[in-house]
Amino acid sequence: MATKAYDKSFREEVYQNVDSGEDVKLCMQCGVCGITCPLRGEMTHGPRQLWALIRAGKRDEVMNSPDIMLCTSCYSCKVRCPRGVKVIDVMHGLAHYALEQGIVPRKETAKFGKVFWNSIYKTGRVDETEVPMRYTMMAGPVHGIFAMLEMMDIGRALLSHKRMKFKLGPGLPPSKKIKGIRGLKKMLDKAAAMSPGKEG
């Protein structure tokens, strides 16, 4: 088994730059977060081990771990953590930090997140037709069309229940914007500027 040398630079980096990163200090390795997570079967490390890796200074393993993008924000871990570690906040914080560093730990999540975010940023809402269309088309028009055909039954049902509007394609017709979209954009820009590691 390969030995891992402890290196303090990465944990200092996380404490300073990642949203709620200092919470990682407080983990007492009880494992409640990991066992609580509904996606524990999908995760390679789980929050507990990620925290241990952060403390050990394993930058590459942490930043490339798909786990930090698998979190669905169900809040089970955050609610149950006996040390009050804001597990979800750290997970999302790590994901953001990785993206900022040009690392994409899990492509699908990153893509979907981008489409989702764009929809909110541009129109102030999540358009149920637009977001999936754009997401599937990102892999190329052919792949996109096949992927959409696979989901046709769900689409039809949603249409018949008026849960979704009919569109010919992305932006056809364009989504309706909310009132005061400018104000929202301003708010989002300000918030982005305030995120950890961006101060000054």
Place this chain on the structure above:
Amino acid sequence: MDKNQACYLCKGCGLGEALDFDNLEEVLGESGISEVKTHDALCSPDGVALIQGDVDGGVNAMLIGACSSRVKSDEFNFGSQVIVERASLREQVLYCSEAEYEGEEEAGEDRQMLAADYLRMSAVKLAKSNVPVPFKLELEPETALLVVGGGVAGINAALAAAKAGVQVFLVEKEAELGGFLVKMAKLAPESPPYQELEDTGLEELVAQVEADDKIKVYTGTTVDKTEGAPGNFTIALSGGDTLRCGAIVQATGWLPYEAEKLAEELAYGSNPGIITNVDMEAKAKAGDLGGLNGVAFIQCAGSRDQNHLPYCSAVCCTVSLKQAMMVKEANPEAAVYVIYKDIRTPGQSEEVYREAQRKGVVFIRRDEDYPKISESGGKLAIETKDMTLNDTVEIDELDMVVLATGLKPNNPKVVDAPLVALGMDQEAAKKLAAESKAQCDSWSVLNLQYRQGPNLPTLKYAYPDSHFICFPYETRRTGIYAAGAVRRPMRVSQAVEDATGAALKAIQAAHAAAEGVAVHPRSGDMSFPEFAMQRCTQCKRCTEECPFGAINEDEKANPLPNPTRCRRCGVCMGACPERIISFKNYSVDMIGSMIKSIDVPEEDEEKPRVIVLTCENDALPAIDLAARKGHKWSPYVRFIPVRCLGSINLVWIADALSSGIDGVMLFGCRHGDDYQCHFIKGSELANVRMSKISETLDRLVLESDRVRVEEISFNEVDRIPEIISEFMETIEEVGPNPYKGF
């Protein structure tokens, strides 16, 4: 004293309907009590007034046939000069028996016989009881307190006692007071919000001691000799002074576990950077923590390890947290690691753990194997298993590695061998343990001039303790209390609490000695063992077996009892083959006569009789509770309370079996390492003695199944009916006692 006897029977709680009182009066008449009164509710003010009236009229010995002696004790207390004997008709007759029992010719006859037997036994007991006269010391009893050890526990014990108005002598072997506190830089957070390291407060403590005119301090002094007994200890000090005191608190602290023994496992001694937590504290005290960039603490260094200290010292985790915080305070950029098996932070120390984490200390969980420490380029490196990462990890660039070693009892003769019993050949381990224990017991702080050795008897791991939950600070030497880390590893704040408790217990012991009454657990008992010396054969059993070392010996091996050291358990009475030891209200003859007073039906009546000699401390309350819970058992069983199973003299068993009783059971407390015996060794001694009962049984040509010892603790109430019915089946199998009718 001339006895003016009377009996009062209660008809309350359903007794009136269940029992034939005319018959009971007749039984009492046959037993020599002619004055019998009944009342519908004896514990009511009216009933008590009835008895009080007779007491005023001259009755001074009474039998009350009502509920258990464990209830209504205030109502039926008529002063120390009136003997009150209680027959438990409610719990031991009414509640535990069926109104009709199988095989009865007449419904309720077994129950009636049960009640009659209890009254017969109580009548005998009453006739044989005398009013105890408290033991008075020859010299004027002394109440001053000797505190040995001037550390945090000793100082606090002295202050607490002085505050209570007691004269205190504080003896410290070093030139200054303070003990280990002198060497400590800071204390881990002891008060909310548990984030700031605290000052030791030693100067203030010492100033308080010096300002107190009730406390006389002897520094640079040790105890050469301790003679006497509570209320009258004579202490010879190394300086030549002699003191007289009533009780003693021993607060002589602890010794750090020798890190030299960890040379192999943790490379101690191979590099000046590898130090113990004690060395670390000295460095911190000297302000020598600057310039540290990398420090690792290794927890459980020689603790919870069968080759070193098998126990957890409970303080090393908090100490490492404190020292890690000190390093971080000196240099917030320092990389500080704690490599642990489990972090154990009792009490509020969990907050200290959190605070250390907040300060950025990194915690790494290891497995049972010790980390490997090596040197590279003038720095230290550690290789350890990281349980969370399930991988071997390496920590390098360390300036210092601190081994968190544990605490040992303060006895230089403590050998760690007895602690290594596990995993060894059991016989070899036992031998080794006995040798080491003897060695450890031969060394002493107090140098007691006791027949059983100079030291406080030790329990597990050579700590002189008693039952750790029920009786803290009690040692097995009456009037001598252990406080602080001398009795188990503990923190400063715990030692302060301990010291206060021990000081108060010691004051109580000195006063009890002055008044001639027992201390815990028979608090206030005025009886004490009396020796009919003309019949003594100098067999030494009493002097050897007394769990509290109360009996000394002269050159000719005659026992020299020290009644103020006595706890009144009666173990000596059980030990004496000549039966020369008795109490005013408890003797071999008394219980023997009670057994013989039981009416044993003829064999053809098919009504066996079983007696249960029952420990008053745990088993008897358990039986009361079982009866009150509605458990029923055979009406052929009679309980006879005894002070301790250790007080059971084998002659009682012989008496019982030769008078036709079919079986004898002994209900007592658990013995062994996790004993619950209130007199520590009583239950164990009884067990040893019973293992030799077969000799008696062989002589009588009886089956060994007829005698059984059962361990009953108070929480095993529901097991009682089961145990009894099982024993009754056994008795049925072995058949009736052939001595019936002789």
